[in-house]
Amino acid sequence: MSVWAVLVAAGRGERLGEDRPKAFVRLGELPLLAEPIRRLDECAQIDHVVIVAPPEWEEPAILLAEEVGASKVAACVTGGATRTDSVRAGVADVPDDAEVILVHDAARPLVDDAVVERLIGALGEGFDGAVPVLPVPDTVKRVSEGVVAETLDRGGLVAVQTPQAFVASVLRGALNPVRANLAQATDCASLVEAAGGRVTTVEGDERLLKVTTPADLARVRGWL
Numbered sequence: 360m361s362v363w364a365v366l367v368a369a370g371r372g373e374r375l376g377e378d379r380p381k382a383f384v385r386l387g388e389l390p391l392l393a394e395p396i397r398r399l400d401e402c403a404q405i406d407h408v409v410i411v412a413p414p415e416w417e418e419p420a421i422l423l424a425e426e427v428g429a430s431k432v433a434a435c436v437t438g439g440a441t442r443t444d445s446v447r448a449g450v451a452d453v454p455d456d457a458e459v460i461l462v463h464d465a466a467r468p469l470v471d472d473a474v475v476e477r478l479i480g481a482l483g484e485g486f487d488g489a490v491p492v493l494p495v496p497d498t499v500k501r502v503s504e505g506v507v508a509e510t511l512d513r514g515g516l517v518a519v520q521t522p523q524a525f526v527a528s529v530l531r532g533a534l535n536p537v538r539a540n541l542a543q544a545t546d547c548a549s550l551v552e553a554a555g556g557r558v559t560t561v562e563g564d565e566r567l568l569k570v571t572t573p574a575d576l577a578r579v580r581g582w583l
């Protein structure tokens with residue numbers, strides 16, 4: 360079985376508010392992007408990696424992959440205006456014979472083998488997709504103009520992370536631009552669900568925290 364990882368790093372990092380894209384903000388000794396590249400590269404279950412970089416940052420991304428000694432990086436492509444556009448650009452560079460595509464946010468630097476193993480194992484049970492989830496500790500309400508409209512039943516709610524694993528052909532179909540509302544999607548599983556795919560969940564990992572704000576960056580730094 361051939362497993363390809365698409366590492367999306369093409370966001371601007373506006374909420375982080377630095378002078379460069381989030382993937383190139385320093386995490387430890389190196390830019391943030393170095394961490395997920397190295398970790399995916401070292402993951403035994405992953406055969407090849409496609410990096411999706413912001414426009415004009417393709418070259419620095421390739422140099423970073425060389426710097427960490429990554430041997431599985433097959434390509435570095437330019438991302439698009441939305442996350443979905445960037446995923447589509449990355450998936451377009453995955454060859455047709457790939458069986459599984461794993462999509463991962465570079466903004467979640469601390470990806471590890473254990474979660475990848477859980478995801479691939481779950482796909483093997485016949486699902487179209489698998490996503491890591493964590494329980495939602497707080498009570499969640501739907502609010503309209505500052506007024507509570509509804510309190511959701513927390514029991515059935517989870518927070519979803521990446522990496523997300525998919526049967527390659529199913530993900531390709533779900534990314535098909537003729538489908539509506541692709542731009543708004545914040546993860547790939549929602550596209551697969553909308554296309555009628557069956558997505559299962561596996562245990563997530565607190566350390567897969569997505570770096571969104573400076574406080575998140577500090578937390579992830581502390582875990583290095």
Ligand code: CTP
Pocket residue numbers: 367368369370371372373374375381382411438439440441442443445446463464465466467569570571
């Ligand atoms: N992403 C991408 N292409 C985009 C938007 C996002 O590849 N056009 C990637 C980001 O690089 C990140 C992941 O999708 O790894 C999750 O996005 P997010 O955390 O929102 O990152 P940014 O869009 O960079 O941050 P912000 O929304 O604060 O600008």
Ligand code: MG
Pocket residue numbers: 370
């Ligand atoms: Mg964003």
